[in-house]
Structure formats: structure tokens, C-alpha cells
Amino acid sequence: MPHRSTIRRGALALALALPAVGACAAGPSREHFYFGADLSYVNEMEDCGVVYREGGQPKDPYAIFKEHGANLVRVRLWNDARWTRYSDLADVKETIRRARAQGMQVLLDFHYSDDWADGDKQIVPKAWAGIADTEDLARTLYNYTYDVLLALDRAGLMPEQVQVGNESNSDLASTVHWDKKAPIDWERNAALFDAGIRAVRDAGRATGTAPKVMLHIAQPENVPKWFADAAAHGVVDYDLIGISYYRKWSTRTEQGLADTIALMRRTYPQAEVVVVETAYPWTRDSADSHHNLLGEDALVPGYPATPEGQLRYLVDLTQTIIDAGGSGIVYWEPAWTTSACKTRWGQGSAWENATFFDFRRGNELLPGIGYMRHDYRWPQP
Numbered sequence: 001m002p003h004r005s006t007i008r009r010g011a012l013a014l015a016l017a018l019p020a021v022g023a024c025a026a027g028p029s030r031e032h033f034y035f036g037a038d039l040s041y042v043n044e045m046e047d048c049g050v051v052y053r054e055g056g057q058p059k060d061p062y063a064i065f066k067e068h069g070a071n072l073v074r075v076r077l078w079n080d081a082r083w084t085r086y087s088d089l090a091d092v093k094e095t096i097r098r099a100r101a102q103g104m105q106v107l108l109d110f111h112y113s114d115d116w117a118d119g120d121k122q123i124v125p126k127a128w129a130g131i132a133d134t135e136d137l138a139r140t141l142y143n144y145t146y147d148v149l150l151a152l153d154r155a156g157l158m159p160e161q162v163q164v165g166n167e168s169n170s171d172l173a174s175t176v177h178w179d180k181k182a183p184i185d186w187e188r189n190a191a192l193f194d195a196g197i198r199a200v201r202d203a204g205r206a207t208g209t210a211p212k213v214m215l216h217i218a219q220p221e222n223v224p225k226w227f228a229d230a231a232a233h234g235v236v237d238y239d240l241i242g243i244s245y246y247r248k249w250s251t252r253t254e255q256g257l258a259d260t261i262a263l264m265r266r267t268y269p270q271a272e273v274v275v276v277e278t279a280y281p282w283t284r285d286s287a288d289s290h291h292n293l294l295g296e297d298a299l300v301p302g303y304p305a306t307p308e309g310q311l312r313y314l315v316d317l318t319q320t321i322i323d324a325g326g327s328g329i330v331y332w333e334p335a336w337t338t339s340a341c342k343t344r345w346g347q348g349s350a351w352e353n354a355t356f357f358d359f360r361r362g363n364e365l366l367p368g369i370g371y372m373r374h375d376y377r378w379p380q381p
Contacts (some may be wrong), residue, residue, distance in 0.1 A: 022320055027379035028047045033284040034274055034328025035372040036107065037065050037073035041336040043094055048339035052357055054365040061335050064365060066102035069372025073099035074107040074276070074330050076166065077148070081114050081126035081347065083344065089148060101240070107214065107276070108122070108152075108159040109166050110145060112173050117166045119218030119244070124173040134188045135218050138195035146362040147198035153207040162211045163276075164196035167218035167244055169226065189329065190233040195235050216242035216276055219250040220260035227268065240327075242276035246300040247315075254320050261324035272327035278317065279354045282310040282366055288337040288348025297352075305353070307366050314371035322376055333355075337363055 040067045042061050054063045062073070069246055075095040077345040078087045084092070096106050112115040114125050145164070152158050170178035171185055172192045197213050204210045215230070215238045230236075240262050245257050252260065261273045281294045286303045299305055318329050329362045334356040338348040349355075357363040 007298060026326055028322050029296035029378050029381075032327070033322070034072045034330065035069050036074055036274075036276070036328060036330030037070050037110075037334050038074040038076070038277070038330060038332045039065070039095060039099070039335060040074070040076045040087060040109075042098075043091055044084075044341070045335060045337065045339055050335075050337055050339050052335065052363050052365070053361075056364065057363075060098075061104045062098045062104070065222070065334075065369070066104055068369045070104060071108055072105045072161075072328070072330065074109055074112055074213070075099075078111050079114050079144070080127060083115070083116045090149065091263065093152065093155055093157055096152065100157070106157075106159040107159070107161040107163060107294035108211075109163040109165045109216075110148075110250040112141065112196075119167045119178075119222070119249075121170060121177045122165070122170050122172050122174045123177075124175055128173060129175065131251055134191050136187045138191045141173065142195035142199045145196050146203050149203035149211070150206065153203070153209065157199055158203075158207060159211055160211045161214055161240065162200045162201065163214045163242065164193060164214050164238075165216060167277075168218055169218055169222055180374070182358065184229065186229055186233045190235055193230070193235050197235075201237070214237040214238065214242045214274070214276070216244070218244040218277075219251045220257045221246060221250065221286060222259050222265060224267075227264065231268075239271060241271050241273045243273065244277035244332075245275050246278060246294075246298070247300050248294060254300075254317060257275075258320050258324035261321060261326045264303070265325040273325070274328040274330065275317075275321055275326060276328075276330045276331040278329060279334075279351070280305040280310045280313045280368075281305045281353045282307045282355075282358075282368055285353060285360075287352050288346065290338075290343070290346035290352075292350040292353050293350045294354045307358075310354075310366070312370040313371055314368060315374050318371055318374070322378065334335055 014227050040052050045328055051058045076087050077092050086263050099106050165172055171189055180241055201211050214340055264273050288291050303309045321329055333351050336349050336351040337357045338352040338354045338359050352359050356366045356369040358366050
């Protein structure tokens with residue numbers, strides 16, 4: 001999530017060639033639609049003893065997702081998360097290797113934090129916390145982004161897409177939790193976004209690649225104003241608009257999401273729009289002491305918390321995205337099931353009831369994953 005560049009880079013975004021997977025200009029089609037999964041937790045889960053099964057047999061989770069229609073893997077990167085051994089550069093490399101082994105593309109998600117960056121907070125990495133000057137901070141962010149991408153390229157692991165920030169509703173690399181009444185400091189914010197986006201573009205030129213740039217905002221009701229403000233401050237050089245959509249935390253219905261996608265496609269025709277985070281529970285039960293984040297308050301009328309309800313919700317949501325002109329859907333953490341491992345919040349997972357694996361049957365694959373192979377209604381060319 002960084003950007004501020006001037007119009008000079010807008011033409012470059014339009015000139016980039018589409019990768020094998022992506023949205024076509026006239027609208028989505030199955031061949032040009034992202035069916036993604038955020039698998040940032042998988043390496044950790046397997047180290048915690050989790051075994052994923054299909055038909056009762058243990059199976060590589062990356063192979064499971066590929067065989068059931070996934071063509072994109074999303075993976076997060078924290079700067080220096082001393083509280084965990086995961087989501088650092090080494091872990092990201094392992095995730096990209098495994099995704100590539102299955103022929104899937106990769107979306108790298110820079111959080112620009114040592115911890116979770118989300119719609120409520122964008123806490124600056126400790127190593128950057130003393131940098132008060134905006135130009136110096138922008139230079140640091142640029143160098144970090146560029147160096148990470150070149151390190152990945154040297155390993156043959158350059159991602160096809162790069163998120164410059166995660167759910168960056170508030171000031172990027174801030175020192176405080178977001179006060180929603182406080183306006184974003186767009187002069188500073190734009191300088192940081194500019195630095196991150198230039199780093200992706202420059203790394204692409206230096207390596208002979210052209211990773212797409214995504215900017216990502218949580219919940220559709222926040223998207224139009226954020227991008228309008230960004231454009232007013234010269235933030236125009238991006239290829240993908242990412243939206244998190246969880247009905248629990250959004251004031252918008254699925255139709256409201258569709259309206260936002262359609263508006264963004266009309267307003268920024270150079271950019272694809274992707275629901276880059278979503279999820280739905282298949283049960284209200286929990287398997288451990290970790291409180292489930294998606295409980296009764298996450299349910300949508302007509303879609304019970306059952307395996308079949310989860311599948312129907314995802315099928316209908318995906319059709320809504322397609323009809324609105326969206327270019328993809330990425331399911332957040334479909335493999336973060338329960339385990340014997342502990343986190344800062346408790347033992348196990350806060351998400352096992354929203355995965356695609358049944359913790360009551362040894363993590364047997366659930367039908368929800370079938371939404372990726374559903375026979376959707378696609379726009380006529």
C-alpha cells in the first residue's frame with residue numbers, strides 16, 4: 001500500500017501485458033478470472049502437525065487447491081515479526097515455491113508492519129519508527145520493497161502481483177491506531193504509496209518482469225472515497241483494486257458490493273477489481289480455546305453455517321462479482337484449521353469454522369471449495 005506517483009506512471013500501468021490469468025477489458029471470463037486462496041498459514045499449520053485430507057487420504061494442500069480450480073495463491077509478508085517464525089521472507093519463499101510447483105500464480109501482500117496491518121491499524125515497523133521525515137521514510141519503504149522483490153527474483157520466485165499495503169484504509173506506516181474521525185494525511189500517504197509502487201515498477205524493469213500492482217481497502221463502503229482521494233493526490237499507477245468483503249464488518253449487502261465494483265470499473269477502467277479477501281463459516285462450532293472470529297453475527301439470511309450453506313454463499317457471491325465486472329475472488333485463510341499450537345490469543349485457530357477442512361473428520365476436504373469449479377454465467381464477449 002504505497003503510492004503517490006504523478007500521472008507519468010499512469011500510462012505505464014495501461015501498457016503492461018496481462019499475465020496468463022487476469023481480467024479481459026470487456027469483462028471477466030473463466031480463463032481470465034482469479035480464483036485465489038490466501039495460504040499464508042499453511043507452512044505453520046503443517047509444522048504444527050496438521051494433515052489435510054481428501055477422500056480420507058493425506059494430500060498436499062497446494063495440490064488440493066490447484067486441482068479444485070485455484071489459479072492464484074496470496075501470501076503475506078511482515079517486516080520483522082519477532083513474535084512468530086512465519087510470514088518472513090524465508091517463509092514467503094517457501095509458499096511461492098509450493099504455489100509455483102502446482103502452476104499457480106502468486107500475489108505478494110506487503111503489510112509494511114511487524115504485525116497485522118488492517119482497516120483499523122497500520123503500525124510502522126519498529127525499525128522505521130524513528131524516521132520522522134516523510135522523504136526518508138518513503139526512501140526506506142522503497143528500498144525495502146525493491147530489495148525484497150529482487151531477492152525473490154534471484155531465487156526465481158518473482159510474484160505476478162504485488163500488494164502495496166494491506167487493508168490500507170488509514171495512514172500507511174503510522175504510529176497509532178486509526179481514529180476514524182481523523183482525516184488521512186494524504187501528502188504523507190501519497191509519498192509512501194508512490195515509493196512502494198515505484199519500487200515494484202523499478203524491480204520489474206530491473207528483472208525483465210512486470211508484476212501487477214494492487215491497492216487494497218477493507219470493506220466496499222470505504223473504497224470509492226479512498227480511491228478518489230488517492231487520485232486527487234496523484235495515486236493513479238496501479239493495475240488492481242483489492243477489496244476485503246466480510247458481511248460481519250461491512251455495512252453493505254452483496255448488492256452494495258456489486259454496486260461498488262461496478263462504480264470502480266467505470267471510474268478506473270485501467271484497473272481490475274478483485275474481492276481479495278472474503279470468507280464464510282461452515283459451522284458455528286469451535287474445536288479449541290481460540291474464539292472464532294466468524295460467529296452467528298457473520299451469517300447472511302438464507303445461508304446457514306453448514307457445508308452446503310458455505311458453498312451456496314460462495315457460489316452466489318462469485319456470480320455477483322462476475323455480474324458486476326469484477327475480476328476475481330480470493331478466499332482468506334481456507335486452511336487455517338485447528339492445531340495443538342498456541343498463539344497470543346489461545347490454542348488452535350480463530351478460523352477453523354470458516355476453512356475448507358472439517359476438523360471433526362481429520363481435516364477432510366469440505367464441499368465449499370467447489371465454488372471455484374462451479375458453472376458460472378459469464379458475460380458474452
